[in-house]
Amino acid sequence: MKASEFLSGFLKVVESGLRHLVRKRMTLRYPEFLVVPAPDELFGFKPGEARDTNGLRGRHLLDLDRCTGCRLCEITCNGISGAITMVKVEGQFPRNKRGIFPSIDYGRCVFCGLCVDACIFDALFMTDREELAEYDRAALLYGPEEISKPPKELPVKIRAKRAELILDERRGAHHVQRKN
Template identity: 30%
Template sequence: MSAPKDKRGRDGILPGLLKGMATTAKSVMRPTHTAEYPHAEPTLPPRSRGVIALLEENCTSCMLCARECPDWCIYIDSHKETIPATTEGGRDRQRNVLDRFAIDFSLCMYCGICVEVCPFDALFWSPQFEYAEYDLRDLLHEKDRLGEWMATVPPPPALNESAADPAEVTAANRPERGR
């Protein structure tokens, strides 16, 4: 609509009113973009930060996640167990056993630093977000609950084919030095 503009470059009153009616009439004709959530699954973008899942076998109780957490919402208890030497005269070994791993999602700000910092790939982002509770205190989830969420963790994205090889691969494939 090429409307006559006034001194300040605006459309006149009547074209403006008609444009408003035309716009609303057009959007009546278009289908709505409402997703009726509880009945229709939302389409979440990849790498959605829904909840943090724990792969307990990978955890060494190193406490890095708990120490890096900005709001200290990760609780870890562990003890050391002695593994007797398998061979005669050998040395006994010690290993950490995880007693408690809990994340308080009422404090968590979903920064993902714990996931980033974990050197043993024990923490993962899961897109699962339906864990609302009626009581704030019920948002403190222990390791069994965190472990259940591992099933919802999506597979890692495929590697970029045109990316350079990892340093280890490059090192392994390096031609031997001439002697």
């Protein structure tokens, strides 16, 4: 390799590196900011259109009034992760005479969402909540009452602001806070 060739190649590398000093930072301060790329929609299955809605696959949401206790979600999950078991819930449910509803063990769930596909009664959805860490493994077992309520807002201290990815050819990819 000639000295001139070496020097020009080296200088180009340094120039490429230095240009990034003035570019916007791509990394995200995670606990304070959270990227939610999907539209704010629940991940669910539309049997009529034979497709899923676009949404992040996170914690489930169960509609107790629509669930018939048909066990289709449990049967599907049995071959995948075995996270769903049916449990009995006290109370009167006109569509669900036996009163059995799915409970989900998030220590096992792989968030494939195929249980949502299996539900033909439009009762099971997925929310975009992915932060499910607990100190205790038993706390990861969510009963029907827990998954029938929308996820709780996180405490203000760790509540994330939603960020959006901006793709700019000149200034580089970076995040800005989402307005809505």
